[in-house]
Amino acid sequence: MDFLQPTTWGDALAARAERPDALAIAGGTDVMVDLNFDRRRPGALLDLTRIAELREWATDGDAVRLGAGVPYARVITDLGTQLPGLAMAARTVGSPQIRARGTVGGNLGSASPAGDAHPPLLAAGAQVEVASAARGARRVPVAEFYTGVKRSVLAPDELIAAVLVPRAAGPQQFCKVGTRNAMVIAVSAFALALHPDRHAVGTGIGSAAPTPRRAPEAEEFLAGELDWASRGPLPGTVAAEFGQRVAAAASPIDDVRGTAAYRRHSLAVMARRAATWAWDDLRRAA
Amino acid sequence: MRVVTTVNGTEQVADDVWPGESLLYLLRERLGLPGAKNACEQGECGSCTVHLDGEPVCACLVAAGQAIGRSVTTVEGLSGADGLHPVQQAFVEAGAVQCGFCTPGLVVMASDLLARVPRPTDPEIREALAGNLCRCTGYEKILDAVRLAASRQARP
Ligand SMILES: Cc1cc2nc3c(=O)[nH]c(=O)nc-3n(C[C@H](O)[C@H](O)[C@H](O)COP(=O)(O)OP(=O)(O)OC[C@H]3O[C@@H](n4cnc5c(N)ncnc54)[C@H](O)[C@@H]3O)c2cc1C
Ligand code: FES
Numbered sequence: 001m002d003f004l005q006p007t008t009w010g011d012a013l014a015a016r017a018e019r020p021d022a023l024a025i026a027g028g029t030d031v032m033v034d035l036n037f038d039r040r041r042p043g044a045l046l047d048l049t050r051i052a053e054l055r056e057w058a059t060d061g062d063a064v065r066l067g068a069g070v071p072y073a074r075v076i077t078d079l080g081t082q083l084p085g086l087a088m089a090a091r092t093v094g095s096p097q098i099r100a101r102g103t104v105g106g107n108l109g110s111a112s113p114a115g116d117a118h119p120p121l122l123a124a125g126a127q128v129e130v131a132s133a134a135r136g137a138r139r140v141p142v143a144e145f146y147t148g149v150k151r152s153v154l155a156p157d158e159l160i161a162a163v164l165v166p167r168a169a170g171p172q173q174f175c176k177v178g179t180r181n182a183m184v185i186a187v188s189a190f191a192l193a194l195h196p197d198r199h200a201v202g203t204g205i206g207s208a209a210p211t212p213r214r215a216p217e218a219e220e221f222l223a224g225e226l227d228w229a230s231r232g233p234l235p236g237t238v239a240a241e242f243g244q245r246v247a248a249a250a251s252p253i254d255d256v257r258g259t260a261a262y263r264r265h266s267l268a269v270m271a272r273r274a275a276t277w278a279w280d281d282l283r284r285a286a
Numbered sequence: 287m288r289v290v291t292t293v294n295g296t297e298q299v300a301d302d303v304w305p306g307e308s309l310l311y312l313l314r315e316r317l318g319l320p321g322a323k324n325a326c327e328q329g330e331c332g333s334c335t336v337h338l339d340g341e342p343v344c345a346c347l348v349a350a351g352q353a354i355g356r357s358v359t360t361v362e363g364l365s366g367a368d369g370l371h372p373v374q375q376a377f378v379e380a381g382a383v384q385c386g387f388c389t390p391g392l393v394v395m396a397s398d399l400l401a402r403v404p405r406p407t408d409p410e411i412r413e414a415l416a417g418n419l420c421r422c423t424g425y426e427k428i429l430d431a432v433r434l435a436a437s438r439q440a441r442p
């Protein structure tokens with residue numbers, strides 16, 4: 001096995017293209033588990049931790065350009081105001097040790113349906129910036145990024161450079177069900193973003209379908225029902241109906257962490273609560 | 287592969303390191319530092335916790351090569367010429383050690399917390415130690431030890 005340690009993005013893309021047998025490693029919190037347990041034996045490790053720009057974030061117009069290698073700990077300390085949904089999700093990831101190393105780029109690279117970064121990225125309408133030495137950079141709407149269980153549109157010669165996440169124009173929420181408050185792979189998860197600037201609602205469902213996914217029909221329903229002009233209260237029946245529509249958008253399975261029926265039920269509850277909390281936040285802010 | 291890294295303030299060189307090997311293996315098996323423990327090798331137990339460039343990490347999840355040129359502090363680096371680190375002393379006095387397997391990771395994590403938050407609340411202590419498992423103590427004595435170390439450190 002070789003250990004490739006590029007220090008520039010150009011060298012990393014060149015190495016990615018030259019070594020199809022290399023496995024990229026960022027925080028290593030998914031990759032090292034596979035290596036330690038002999039589940040993978042790549043021909044090389046392509047270490048991305050020496051590329052400075054991957055570890056930076058910057059505002060880019062109405063969005064934050066979050067380098068793929070920024071660890072969760074920094075999302076929490078730096079971006080709680082601009083990307084509240086993603087920061088809330090980051091707070092629930094693993095333990096302090098995992099959050100010090102694990103990255104949003106690694107979460108996208110693994111593309112697990114249970115990854116906690118995915119629901120808030122979906123709700124916010126983020127774009128994933130990927131790049132290759134041969135074709136340069138391209139941007140993929142995050143909803144089109146996931147193609148199956150642990151699969152994505154990332155081509156073998158591509159790396160993830162960054163995620164472009166629109167800065168929150170309104171309240172956001174993230175909810176996750178698990179057996180404890182820490183060190184938990186989500187049984188189910190839900191993210192909500194209110195976009196009062198365009199009278200729209202964003203959603204993201206985690207751990208309840210082969211890929212993370214939105215609930216577009218529920219989004220339209222809630223956006224149509226909310227009293228955006230005078231910001232009157234959200235009727236309980238509307239919040240409950242929104243919850244049902246979110247649950248209907250999932251296609252969960254039974255597994256060791258929970259049953260399909262429980263996942264649907266918990267999604268309905270989380271979505272109802274998230275909508276109520278977020279709308280109340282918006283009303284208070286008015 | 288050659289790995290040159292600073293461990294507990296001293297430059298260390300290891301040769302013939304397998305590129306897929308973890309920082310934990312490097313420390314324990316090549317550099318003779320068995321303080322960080324190997325229990326799960328999957329980030330679940332925290333017994334391998336060390337500082338990497340000042341951040342608490344699971345050494346089992348860091349590739350050895352990722353530590354090249356970086357600075358690592360293990361539990362062996364906590365105690366100084368004047369004896370145990372205050373957190374270690376508090377663990378001894380509070381009875382927070384039974385079999386002791388989890389202790390190095392917890393001591394590193396608790397010292398990290400107290401360096402950042404001198405007077406942590408109970409929820410802050412629990413949050414900081416959420417990634418460290420102990421099968422013996424039931425955690426109460428561990429919380430006592432961290433509270434004790436915090437109260438001493440906060441004294442003028
Ligand atoms: C104890 C423990 C608890 C955990 N808890 C959670 C949790 O609560 N929620 C959660 O979502 N996850 C959790 N995880 C999983 C993991 O921490 C996350 O998926 C994390 O985001 C992975 O990031 P990383 O930087 O460590 O990725 P790595 O392990 O370095 O890489 C993961 C994958 O992404 C690829 N990759 C990394 N960076 C790039 C890039 N820039 N371009 C292309 N491919 C790339 C790698 O090749 C690999 O396939 C946990 C893991 C452990 C060990
Ligand atoms: S051995 Fe590293 S976390 Fe358990």
Ligand code: FES
Binds near residue numbers: 383385386387419422
């Ligand atoms: S004292 Fe035995 S595992 Fe904690």
